Amino acid sequence: MKMMKPLALGLTAAAFAAQAFAADVTIRLAHLNPEDPFQSHSGAMAAVFKSLVESSSNGAIEVQLFPNGQLGKDDEVIEQVRAGIVESVISSAGGVAAHYPLVGVFDIPFAFPNIGVASRVMTKDSAFGAKFVADMEGATGLKVLGLIDSGGFxxxxxxxxxxxxxxxxxxxxxxxxxxxxxxxxxxxxxxxxxxxxxxxxxxxxxxxxxxxxxxxxxxxxxxxxxxxxxxxxxxxxxITPYIWTMNADFYAGLSDEHRTLINWASEVATESGRAMSRIIEASENGLxxxxxxxxxxxxxxxxxxxxxxxxxxxxxxxxxxxxxxxxxxxxxxxxxxxxxxxxxx
The missing domain is CATH 3.40.190.170 (Bacterial extracellular solute-binding protein, family 7)
Incomplete structure (x- = not known):
């Protein structure tokens, strides 16, 4: 893995220092898009995840959100997650491609006939999704928490x-x-x-x-x-994926109880993001x-x-x-x- 630029490290450290925490476990979750959950699916995913994890852990886990690309470009933040500097990130296919090029298979044009089929296939729980996730985890060393479309066709x-x-x-x-x-x-x-x-x-x-x-x-x-x-x-x-990953060592180091919480909270949050994309498309905020x-x-x-x-x-x-x-x-x-x-x- 290439060395991160000192400036990027400095900015990242400064951003983290600005958010003091007292919880037993802190998860720093980054994504590219607006924080408002009604503006983007990754904003919705992050907001739902934070709410579920913090409330269900009774404050033992704090989730700090870094939206709008605050911590750097997409591929750079994935690098930070792989290095253990950031715990988790929701990334576009463009960012993922620098670390796992086979994400490009989703780009075969006009392969998906409708959003219903896309939603059934582009999830980590589908037969293909399970195969894709296992291969990506093996190639990158990352833990995949969610697989979702990037907002529609x-x-x-x-x-x-x-x-x-x-x-x-x-x-x-x-x-x-x-x-x-x-x-x-x-x-x-x-x-x-x-x-x-x-x-x-x-x-x-x-x-x-x-x-x-x-x-x-x-x-x-x-x-x-x-x-x-x-x-x-x-x-x-x-239609391309967004992929939600977590540092594998961090994930493995959690207690069984906290891992179970992360698993179901990320699943619920991912489905919330999928629904929010459809809502935005159909609302006055879309077309x-x-x-x-x-x-x-x-x-x-x-x-x-x-x-x-x-x-x-x-x-x-x-x-x-x-x-x-x-x-x-x-x-x-x-x-x-x-x-x-x-x-x-």
Whole structure:
């Protein structure tokens, strides 16, 4: 593991020093998004977890929250958790990819037919989820507490024109997470992928460094991209995970009683986050809010099929090239799980 920069360590130490505690156990939980539980699913997860753990432990465990990327970039905070400097973090796929690249298997475009199937597959308790979590834990040494979608299916926003067909993507600079699979999606559609960390996205869109970006509607809303983007195109082309991890040594060092509490509280909190994403999508804080400033269009199924025809082979080829047989085996396990869950509806 690479050495952390002294400045990052200093800032982290200063942030921790500002929060005195007297509990027997302290859990520092970080995430990228707003603290308000009604603005983001990770905010809801953190708030519910804190409430359940502190009340059910009768104050023996204190949960300190660090929202809005206070402790650094996503991949940096995961590094802090692996090093034992921070106890826990709820991370985007972009941050996880630096530590566990196979998270990219979720990025096969148009694989999930609806949010119901996605919710059944993208959980640590599903057959695929259990396989994925076991592999990630073995590769990283982290304890996985939760697996959840990042807020819903991705849509495109941009400042140039409505995206109604693959041809509209030509030459458009689209910000992506630092995920090779996302870069492959944009390249296969004729766009120019512009990988940037989350903290730089708003400014990049505002200054024209990037023409557009892709994210779920709840994230587009709380990030206020409607202030710097004119067009919102509903493509539902991909859905990515957020993964909640904890330092494995810290987890193992808890008492049996406290581990049991952490397990059920994180499960309840994760389901609360899943529900909050759906609520935000359906509320005035979701698409209706964005439509007040943005021109919204829905890409019809026939055009979506053309997007899929262009992007699916590119992502599969990248997974095979970068991750070999292990990558294809994990991808095919995901696709098989999706096919099974389709039968539930």
């Amino acid at each position: 991705f849509a495109f926003t941009n400042s140039k024109q409505p995206i109604t067909s693959v041809e509209d993507m030509a030459g458009m600079r689209i910000r992506t997470m630092t995920l090779p699979t996302h870069e492959a999606i944009i390249s296969s559609l004729g766009g120019q992928p512009t990988p940037l960390p989350w903290a730089e996205v708003y400014t990049a869109l505002q200054t024209g460094v990037a023409d557009g970006q892709m994210n779920p509607v709840p994230i587009i809303a709380f990030a206020k991209f409607d202030e710097v983007q004119k067009y919102l195109s509903i493509t539902n082309h991909v 209706p809010k964005l439509a007040e400033k943005m021109e919204v269009n829905v890409v019809p199924p026939l055009e979506q099929a053309k997007f899929a025809e262009a992007a699916q082979p590119a992502v599969r080829a990248l997974i095979e090239a970068q991750y070999g047989a292990a990558g294809l085996e994990m991808l095919d396990a995901l696709l098989s799980s999706i096919e099974v869950e389709k039968g539930a509806f």
